[in-house]
Amino acid sequence: AQSVTQLDSHVSVSEGTPVLLRCNYSSSYSPSLFWYVQHPNKGLQLLLKYTSAATLVKGINGFEAEFKKSETSFHLTKPSAHMSDAAEYFCVVSMLVDSSYKLIFGSGTRLLVRP
């Protein structure tokens, strides 16, 4: 069965410093993995996705994630945090059920950005 574990419920960084949000996955086959972001009282926006092409995936707003099979990890990074990055981030794995996919969400990591 597929699952994802987000290792930190909260991460706090100063503006301009690097961001690291950690995610480990469990999958019986090569997974498709995603990062979604949810700003306060907003919907979910796709940041990036990994679907077995390049292991380093670039997303929107300067975020990127690296798929490491040996470590079963898919950590999200950004070189320099901006105040507007403050949000809830979800690591997600997809699972095929009949003819459609269901997304299995991690518990989320709240990113706080200090001025």
Place this chain on the structure above:
Amino acid sequence: DTAVSQTPKYLVTQMGNDKSIKCEQNLGHDTMYWYKQDSKKFLKIMFSYNNKELIINETVPNRFSPKSPDKAHLNLHINSLELGDSAVYFCASSPPGWETQYFGPGTRLLVL
């Protein structure tokens, strides 16, 4: 143009009432979904429909009944609302065979 839209955005109601949430997508996708986000921000799939046919039903109480009049709409009707139904409900859609899902803005339901 809004890709996946939901109405209403906020819904406050009393226990025992029946309410509906509407979802529409103008992306031409065949598959639509409902997810529930609880007070701890945990998101879980409830249903998926593929071209008006129910595909996934994640052991949701039968008080919840999705209805898909056409492939662009997936509405969620909830009977006899309970306090525990208070949550944010997200609609999503995806093209056939695609894993990437596009989410609506959410409907915040509060049951008093």
